[in-house]
Amino acid sequence: MSREGLVSYKRSRFGTRLPEGRRYTGSHFWLLEEEGGVWRIGFTKFASRMLGDMVEYEFSVQAGAAVEVGQAIGWVEGFKAVSDLYSVAQGEFLGPNPALAADITLADNDPYDEGWLYRVRGVPDPKATDVHGYIAALDDTIDKMMETRHSKEESDV
Numbered sequence: 452m453s454r455e456g457l458v459s460y461k462r463s464r465f466g467t468r469l470p471e472g473r474r475y476t477g478s479h480f481w482l483l484e485e486e487g488g489v490w491r492i493g494f495t496k497f498a499s500r501m502l503g504d505m506v507e508y509e510f511s512v513q514a515g516a517a518v519e520v521g522q523a524i525g526w527v528e529g530f531k532a533v534s535d536l537y538s539v540a541q542g543e544f545l546g547p548n549p550a551l552a553a554d555i556t557l558a559d560n561d562p563y564d565e566g567w568l569y570r571v572r573g574v575p576d577p578k579a580t581d582v583h584g585y586i587a588a589l590d591d592t593i594d595k596m597m598e599t600r601h602s603k604e605e606s607d608v
Contacts, residue, residue: 455470455471455472455473456470456471456472457469457470457471458471458582458583458586460586460589462589462590462593463593463597465497465500465593467495467496467497469495469496469582469585469586470483470563470582471581471582473563473582474575474576474579474580474581475495475579475580475581475582475584475585475588476539476576476578476579476580477578477588478498478537478539479494479495479497479498479501480492480493480494480495480498480539481493481494481495481563482539482540482575482576482579483567485570488542488572488573488574489545489570489571489572490540490570490571490572490573490575491567491570492539492540492567492568492569492570492571493548493558493562493563493566493567493568494558494562494566494568495562495585496562496563497589497592498562499529499558499559499562501531501532502527502529502530502531502532502534503529503530503531503532504529504530504556504559505527505528505529505555505556505558505559506528506529506530506555507527507528507555508525508526508527508528508536508547508551508555508558508568509525509526510524510525510536510544510546510547510569511523511524511525511526512524512525512544513544514544514545514546515543515544516543516544517542517543517544518538518540518541518542518543518544518571518573519538519541520538520539520540520541520576520577521537521538522537522538523535523536523537524536524537524538524544524569536568536569538571539575539576539579540571540573540574540575540576541571541573541574541576542571542572542573542574543571543572543573544569544570544571545569545570545571545572546569546570547568547569548566548567548568548569548570550565550566551566551568
């Protein structure tokens, strides 16, 4: 892990430590500015847990292509779900993490460091927030999941 500070988070049965010096999206991606305008992007631990262990992925855009926030740029398959990958930055797609081709488990085991997904030269999603804003979004997400589960349990009785 880099030298960033970490914020511990625990809610219901989910716990993690979130790096402070990043931007986070409501769709559970993180963005770290490596150098002026170059952003490394990956799944948060919450996203990787919801997806399950990653088994396969593919990007549908090539390095050098222009990307927009919200644009589908590929897909990922985990044991629990298959999901489209969306760009959370606008600019030039710089390519996927080459380390994932050799060891896809990095995305699950080290999502905030070696397991990043792709890089973009440009600007992050304007809705991306700091770690404290993301914690509020996580609280809302987990509360909704628990509410849905409790409603289902009550209707099953």
